[in-house]
Ligand SMILES: Nc1nc2c(ncn2[C@@H]2O[C@H](COP(=O)(O)OP(=O)(O)OP(=O)(O)O)[C@@H](O)[C@H]2O)c(=O)[nH]1
């Protein structure tokens with residue numbers, strides 16, 4: 001099989017969906033045109049609006065499109081973990097995370113994959129030079145910038161957009177990230193994986209993206225998602241500082 005990204009290998013784009021009937025055709029169509037060499041996996045949590053059936057229709061006429069039907073809505077993180085497992089079983093070399101709502105432009109994916117040639121993890125970033133957000137109300141901008149600032153300070157991690165969900169991972173990196181122990185669900189899932197990549201010493205690249213607010217369908221963002229991220233990041237940061245302090249004390253003791 002010819003590979004569009006010889007330095008990366010076979011790529012699977014995972015699109016998690018819950019009630020995205022107005023978006024699913026559009027996003028898959030855009031993706032297939034923009035990056036024809038990548039395979040697509042729609043991971044649908046039994047959407048009541050019939051998104052899964054539309055995905056099946058798309059898969060029936062295009063062998064590069066696949067659908068994973070999950071029994072119930074278990075959150076974005078759980079859908080991605082199942083998708084990573086699916087990719088692992090089929091020996092993909094890289095996986096991409098992409099929302100269904102059009103916020104992540106498929107036309108920008110080739111830049112992320114180009115960057116993966118020299119990185120283990122590539123983050124589509126709204127908050128580096130050249131990154132943009134289109135049509136977000138002020139409170140979402142404040143939440144995202146504030147959340148990322150807090151994350152950077154609490155974890156001491158030099159990543160500008162740790163909450164974003166447009167990403168590419170080398171499978172070898174994901175395998176070492178021990179994703180079986182990830183408990184985070186919402187946005188926090190993204191921070192969790194970025195934190196694991198950072199702690200593993202992986203090459204993490206941030207590529208500027210233009211994030212566009214969804215035009216169709218309802219957001220699944222909620223205050224509980226924000227609360228989860230806040231407490232988990234705080235706990236991880238405290239744990240990392242305690243571990244560093246313990247090591248320093250042990251080193252001082254050993255050094256006499
Ligand atoms: N399979 C699955 N997909 C989900 C679930 N929750 C959200 N998604 C999908 O994850 C992607 C991101 O969800 P959004 O609702 O856009 O969440 P968001 O981007 O944080 O919120 P907005 O910025 O308001 O759009 C979309 O493709 C959703 O359909 C879930 O529980 N299961």
Ligand SMILES: [Mg+2]
Nearest residue numbers: 099101103214
């Ligand atoms: Mg969205």
